[in-house]
Every structure is written in structure tokens, then in C-alpha cells.
Amino acid sequence: xxxVEQHPSTLSVQEGDSAVIKCTYSDSASNYFPWxxxxxxxxxxxxxxxxxxxxxxxxxxxxxxxxxxxxxxxLHITETQPEDSAVYFCAASKGNTDKLIFGTGTRLQVFP
Amino acid sequence: NAGVTQTPKFRVLKTGQSMTLLCAQxxxxxxxxxxxxxxxMGLRLIHYSVGEGTTAKGEVPDGYNVSRLKKQxxxxxxxxxxxxxxxxYFCASKPLAGGWxxxxxxxxxxxxxxx
Numbered sequence: 555x556x557x558v559e560q561h562p563s564t565l566s567v568q569e570g571d572s573a574v575i576k577c578t579y580s581d582s583a584s585n586y587f588p589w590x591x592x593x594x595x596x597x598x599x600x601x602x603x604x605x606x607x608x609x610x611x612x613x614x615x616x617x618x619x620x621x622x623x624x625x626x627x628x629l630h631i632t633e634t635q636p637e638d639s640a641v642y643f644c645a646a647s648k649g650n651t652d653k654l655i656f657g658t659g660t661r662l663q664v665f666p
Numbered sequence: 667n668a669g670v671t672q673t674p675k676f677r678v679l680k681t682g683q684s685m686t687l688l689c690a691q692x693x694x695x696x697x698x699x700x701x702x703x704x705x706x707m708g709l710r711l712i713h714y715s716v717g718e719g720t721t722a723k724g725e726v727p728d729g730y731n732v733s734r735l736k737k738q739x740x741x742x743x744x745x746x747x748x749x750x751x752x753x754x755y756f757c758a759s760k761p762l763a764g765g766w767x768x769x770x771x772x773x774x775x776x777x778x779x780x781x
Contacts, residue, residue, distance in 0.1 A: 588769065597773060597774050598709070600769050643709065652714075654711075656709040656710070657708055658708040659708055
């Protein structure tokens, strides 16, 4: 079946450095790719998303890139801050349906 | 607006007991979803609904039932709880497809422990 692989599972960076999280998906019909941030004990919250007709999207310190040919997409966080510490989940739509398949998450720790 | 709310926040059950989790949204969203979140496994879809009166199975539906009698509410039932159903349950909702966003909005979660 369709799946989404996410790497790395944990990532530690120094404050001010960049962080990159990568995901690959298997369903070539997937057309929507959101990224969620989940702080400890809280609900997942959308931080950025991208559709298959766009290669890159940026929102302040956060950017997402999509390579449809290779079926992978990445989250880039620049100038990391301690408050960026959380678990980040990527997801891909199941085909062009309204269902999402989630990656297994990346625990990001930003050290001051 | 309260957004997406879930009741209860925490619950402890004994094996074989039953319970119902309630999800409510005040955003007039058509789509609603129930996920479970287990360590190292991300979020997995249990059941979902594309509108009032409709339900459909997700990836891991066994042992669960759902109902969507009112557009704003989506209920998740466990008829005979098992320890394997110990998890954090999240509800989410989304507006109708073709709208301005495909974002799913999540509730605060219910932590369920089955002994």
C-alpha cells in the first residue's frame, strides 16, 4: 500500500543553524503535502503545505521543496530557535483523495 | 470559535469495557477524521466521514465503530476495549474539497489507557 517514509527520526542542531527533514512517498497520484508541528502533549498544527503543481514554498524561516519525479519533499528551517523544538510530521494525500498518510515523525531539538 | 474539541481528555478502561469518544467542530467542516497516535508510528487513520450520515474505514478500523449523525459531531466507539487500543486519539476536520485549503485541523487529543 501507499506509505510515507520520513528521515531522520531525531535531529539535534545548535540555535541559529538550519534543519532539514526529508520525506519520500510511494503514490505518484499524491497531490497535497502538508507539514505538521507537534509540541509535547499538544495537537499537531499545520506549519506549511505544498501542492503538486508547485516546486517550492516559503514562509519566513520555513520552506518546503517538492520533487515529483523523485517523489520526495523536504522541510527546511533556517535560523533555528529553541521554540522550534518539537516533533515534525510530513504527510501526503492518498492519491488525490481527502485522506492523508503520515510519516513517522522527526524529533527536532534545538540547543541554545 | 472553539475549533475542534474532544471529550474526554483522559480515560482509563479495563479490558472488555466500552466507551465513546466525542469530537465536535464548530467550523461547519464537511470532513471529519479519527486517528490514533502511537510512539514511532505517526498518525494512523481509523475511520473518516465525508459528510453528515456517512462513514468510511481508514487504515486501522478493526475494533472501532463511528457515527456522524450530526455534521458537527463525530463519535468513535470501542465496543470491547483491548490493551492494544491504548493510544492517543486525535480527531480532525477539514472543509469541503475544492475550497481554499486542504488543511486538516486537529483536536487536542484523548489519552486512552486500557488495562
